[in-house]
Amino acid sequence: QLAKMTNKSPEDLKRFLSSNLLAGTRESVGGNEALAVFQAICGGMGMITVAAIAVDQAADLLFPAIGALVTAPLAFGVTVKILYAMISRMEKCASDLFDYAFKESAV
Numbered sequence: 207q208l209a210k211m212t213n214k215s216p217e218d219l220k221r222f223l224s225s226n227l228l229a230g231t232r233e234s235v236g237g238n239e240a241l242a243v244f245q246a247i248c249g250g251m252g253m254i255t256v257a258a259i260a261v262d263q264a265a266d267l268l269f270p271a272i273g274a275l276v277t278a279p280l281a282f283g284v285t286v287k288i289l290y291a292m293i294s295r296m297e298k299c300a301s302d303l304f305d306y307a308f309k310e311s312a313v
Contacts, residue, residue: 212307222306226299258284 209216262280265273 208303208307214307219303219307223299223303226302 208214209219258280262277262284265277267273269276
């Protein structure tokens, strides 16, 4: 509907959005874009997050009941951090898409 409102090609808008979502990744447009975005976000989180996930998994294996109780807050924190980063990136891409779509339109 955005393409109809701005008299732009839907393919042009999709290409713009894909290139913005994949900015900073090695994935090309048309590949597995969702995986590439997830890897870009997680790649920027650093080794501390990776170590936290490894500790979480090891504790769950070594101490099944106690490990889950101890590492549940850690897993929650990592999940919140990843989701916040993904939502922030998608929000920025949506804003850029609207700016791009309405930049040269008569609307």
